[in-house]
Amino acid sequence: MKNFKRFALFTVILICLAFGVAVTTNYPKLNIISGFSAKNMCSCVFNDGRSQALTKNQDNNFAPVNLAKNNINNQNKTATATVYGLKARTAVYRSGLGCVLVPTDMDVNTLKKMPSPVRTTKANLLPYPYGDAPQKDTLFENVNYELIDEIVSASFHNNDIQKTRSVLVVYKDQIIAEKYADSLTQDSKLLGWSMTKSVMATLYGILQHEGKLSVDSPAKVASWQNDARAKITYSDLLHMNSGLAWEEDYATISDVTKMLFLTDDMSSVQAEKEAIASPNTVWNYSSGTSNLLAGLLRKEFNNETEYLNFPYRKLIDRIGMKSMLIETDASGTFVGSSYGWATTRDWAKFGLLYLHNGNWNGDQLFDKNWVDYVTTPAPNSDNLYGAHFWLNTKTKLPDAPLDTYYADGFQGQRVYIVPSKDLVVVRMGLASGDAFDFNWFLSGITNAIY
Known part of the structure; x- marks a missing residue:
């Protein structure tokens, strides 16, 4: 019985050590994983108007990024991601500038106040690619x-x-x-x-x-x-x-x-x-x-x-x-x-x-x-x-x-x-x-x- 207890204790210690090594090795990576997930989720949702579910199932659906869980705040236009509840990272959308991960020493509102570029996108009647009108039907004899x-x-x-x-x-x-x-x-x-x-x-x-x-x-x-x-x-x-x-x-x-x-x-x-x-x-x-x-x-x-x-x-x-x-x-x-x-x-x-x-x-x-x-x-x-x-x-x-x-x-x-x-x-x-x-x-x- 004593030998069994010693063996069991030894096994538990080995498991704890292995777990400790795994955490020590991989914990720094969680910051990058949650950062990728939050940034990409924010950009897909607020740059393109995709749903959170679609982004999760497509854009963020690859290892190890798919380990992260995201929360969307539509009012503040932010996405927050964690991995196993750890290393929370938040990305915020800014009009004209897209999404950015929020630095630990910077307020979200500061990022939102950054100036945006001025866009000049006038419509015209030319067909694609030079304008917005539909193309004329054209058939090329040399195209299969x-x-x-x-x-x-x-x-x-x-x-x-x-x-x-x-x-x-x-x-x-x-x-x-x-x-x-x-x-x-x-x-x-x-x-x-x-x-x-x-x-x-x-x-x-x-x-x-x-x-x-x-x-x-x-x-x-x-x-x-x-x-x-x-x-x-x-x-x-x-x-x-x-x-x-x-x-x-x-x-x-x-x-x-x-x-x-x-x-x-x-x-x-x-x-x-x-x-x-x-x-x-x-x-x-x-x-x-x-x-x-x-x-x-x-x-x-x-x-x-x-x-x-x-x-x-x-x-x-x-x-x-x-x-x-x-x-x-x-x-x-x-x-x-x-x-x-x-x-x-x-x-x-x-x-x-x-x-x-x-x-x-x-x-x-x-x-x-x-x-x-x-x-x-x-x-x-x-x-x-x-x-x-x-x-x-x-x-x-x-x-x-x-x-x-x-x-x-x-x-x-x-x-x-x-x-x-x-x-x-x-x-x-x-x-x-x-x-x-x-x-x-x-x-x-x-x-x-x-």
């Missing part, structure tokens, strides 16, 4: 519509695995295929995640076109001026070739997860990193770099209002992306790495702007040379990356046209630009990688245009 429809429909098969939310195919400025998952419509605003990086880069292309900045100039970071980082240019940052330390790992407590869910001023995180290589010698994908660029953009304006208005006045509203919203962090800086929202049709407009070399129905937003710049492979990137755009290679999308380049976001958000086919293809979803075959998808569509 039946094949495209088959591919688009198949993109939604087994959708508990593929998780496709929308597909839009635009050929010669004409929508030739469009489909949405049951819970969504053409008016649904969808998060582009890292496709926002391509939007952020475009703002630099506009500034350069207007003669207000050269991307070959050293970045204006005061803390870099007395060390090797002083040589880092905007171009090095756009190419992800700064040589700065950065860990882009969403499965752990890393630089990127701490930045997105634990940091009030996201533009400062990459700026504070040390140089581990000379500029333009090592390629390292970094969301911190994109947010640093968002913060540096702020230095080009006299005040906060000019900064907040710039993306909308010079790009977004200028090409009629009325639905688009780029959320800001608690410091008022655009989260240029991740938090751009727009309808599928408006994401396609962004692709069409590049397809037309920066010209929007006669309005030149940026120089054609900018397109050449963003599609030229960054050194050391294995030809996979340009300047905040991804590039096709013979191994990436082997059966699609080699001139394809694209904006790419978490969970399979894509805006494909295919100049040789005069084509833009958008796919929005909640799964990527092996769950969705992008080579089959894009090659099938491009091969249906002769």
Whole structure:
């Protein structure tokens, strides 16, 4: 009996120790899990008008985020999340600025008082993509519509695995295929995640076109001026070739997860990193770099209002992306790495702007040379990356046209630009990688245009 009691006591101690280790190891992660859940719930509900149930069952329904429980306050426009009742995090919606996680030392009402951008979204009688009127029926003899429809429909098969939310195919400025998952419509605003990086880069292309900045100039970071980082240019940052330390790992407590869910001023995180290589010698994908660029953009304006208005006045509203919203962090800086929202049709407009070399129905937003710049492979990137755009290679999308380049976001958000086919293809979803075959998808569509 004594031996049994000793064994039982020993077992209990081991269990307690194991539990203690598990809690110690995983407790810090709860802050990030609840932060992700609260922020995404707030954005889905208040940016797009989705229900809490739909967001829980779709947008937040993946491990470990699905461990969190959320509470919505419609009056205050907040979402609060906890994991096992621990680590409560709250996100608040601000008109024109989207949702943001509330810092522990900041009042919700302070965040709500932040200025909003002024939007100019006048209606016009032109058909899509240049206006709000319906398109005229147009049939192209060189398009196999039946094949495209088959591919688009198949993109939604087994959708508990593929998780496709929308597909839009635009050929010669004409929508030739469009489909949405049951819970969504053409008016649904969808998060582009890292496709926002391509939007952020475009703002630099506009500034350069207007003669207000050269991307070959050293970045204006005061803390870099007395060390090797002083040589880092905007171009090095756009190419992800700064040589700065950065860990882009969403499965752990890393630089990127701490930045997105634990940091009030996201533009400062990459700026504070040390140089581990000379500029333009090592390629390292970094969301911190994109947010640093968002913060540096702020230095080009006299005040906060000019900064907040710039993306909308010079790009977004200028090409009629009325639905688009780029959320800001608690410091008022655009989260240029991740938090751009727009309808599928408006994401396609962004692709069409590049397809037309920066010209929007006669309005030149940026120089054609900018397109050449963003599609030229960054050194050391294995030809996979340009300047905040991804590039096709013979191994990436082997059966699609080699001139394809694209904006790419978490969970399979894509805006494909295919100049040789005069084509833009958008796919929005909640799964990527092996769950969705992008080579089959894009090659099938491009091969249906002769």
